[in-house]
Amino acid sequence: MPETISDPSALVSTPILHGYDGSPFAQKAMLYMQLKGIKWVYHRTTNIMPRPNLTPDLSGGYRRIPILQIGADVYCDTNCMIRELESRFPTPSLRGASGEHEGMSYALQVWSDKLFFGCAVGLMPWRDDGRLPEAFIRDREQLSGRPINPAAIVAAQPFARDQLRAHLDFLEAQLRSSKTPWVLGTENVHLADVQCWTPIRFIDMFQMEPKIWNEKNYPSIFRWFRKLTLLGFPTLSPADIPAVPLVSGETAYAAAELASRAGAFAKSIGDDGADGNGRKLGDVVGVIPEDQVTLGRPPVVVGSVYGLSASTISLRWTNARGLDVVTHFPRSGYHVVEVPGKSKV
Numbered sequence: 001m002p003e004t005i006s007d008p009s010a011l012v013s014t015p016i017l018h019g020y021d022g023s024p025f026a027q028k029a030m031l032y033m034q035l036k037g038i039k040w041v042y043h044r045t046t047n048i049m050p051r052p053n054l055t056p057d058l059s060g061g062y063r064r065i066p067i068l069q070i071g072a073d074v075y076c077d078t079n080c081m082i083r084e085l086e087s088r089f090p091t092p093s094l095r096g097a098s099g100e101h102e103g104m105s106y107a108l109q110v111w112s113d114k115l116f117f118g119c120a121v122g123l124m125p126w127r128d129d130g131r132l133p134e135a136f137i138r139d140r141e142q143l144s145g146r147p148i149n150p151a152a153i154v155a156a157q158p159f160a161r162d163q164l165r166a167h168l169d170f171l172e173a174q175l176r177s178s179k180t181p182w183v184l185g186t187e188n189v190h191l192a193d194v195q196c197w198t199p200i201r202f203i204d205m206f207q208m209e210p211k212i213w214n215e216k217n218y219p220s221i222f223r224w225f226r227k228l229t230l231l232g233f234p235t236l237s238p239a240d241i242p243a244v245p246l247v248s249g250e251t252a253y254a255a256a257e258l259a260s261r262a263g264a265f266a267k268s269i270g271d272d273g274a275d276g277n278g279r280k281l282g283d284v285v286g287v288i289p290e291d292q293v294t295l296g297r298p299p300v301v302v303g304s305v306y307g308l309s310a311s312t313i314s315l316r317w318t319n320a321r322g323l324d325v326v327t328h329f330p331r332s333g334y335h336v337v338e339v340p341g342k343s344k345v
Helices: 024-036 078-088 102-121 134-144 150-177 191-206 219-232 249-261
Strands: 016-019 041-044 067-070 073-076 284-289 301-308 312-318 324-330 334-338
Touching: 016 024, 016 249, 024 078, 024 191, 024 219, 067 078, 067 249, 073 078, 078 102, 078 191, 078 324, 102 150, 102 191, 150 191, 150 219, 191 219, 249 324, 284 312, 301 324
Parallel strands: 016 041, 073 324
Antiparallel strands: 016 067, 067 073, 284 301, 284 334, 301 312, 312 324
């Protein structure tokens, strides 16, 4: 059994992953940290709300999983997490000896997370076989802002199957033509491999569309997927996650308190001075995930701009318990909005 750490002072600078075992994106973060050899701990959350000591205390209204916490700094979205961890833990590099293909790896992340993973979600067994509990379905209905309509999902699945084949064929062709076992032909496993892994893990986890997703159709993907998975996980089973130390939500929050009271926040990335909308450090803004904007949802976090670049925005804010937190979001896929009546703190 993994050990449980209950002393928050031992965790102030340790990456804490908040997630649940069946989340393919939490497993993506696990795979990345295992490949890097990073020492991390795991707070096993529920797969539905509520999540005490996490949402809203550390992540505000942002309720997606996983979340990475380092002290009182909270990183939302695996894209943002990976950028931060690459900065904090530069070796061993997953970007090649000279940062080769780094831009392509982030482009693949957009393709993988939005297009490829998105079509796989459309093939989930929402209500047809009882694999998804009703509480889970109701929670996802609340998140999406609309009822989950099984009949409509089934009606849309022919298109989703076509898209699945198209994306699988793209990845199969890329791996088949690669001169190494890895997606971009790199000598060693690369960040691009991690970015492409998530939808395959998800499809395999639910054993979706076996007439399409099988080793006969996609032998190169199967070889790559097995090799990569076993570099980060004990077995190929999605239930077998790395045996890292565990922490409770209370202990993780206490670690954030210690860091915040000491003012031990991550160094600001500053302001690159190139924000086309005129935002500056200290401005009060809100952040909303792109898919929540059309639902008329409020910002998930409102705070003063602590860091601003083309790839990341960091907001410092005070939670309802009086604790200052810095929450970091990627720019891609997130709206930064003005907050009426507020411009500076």
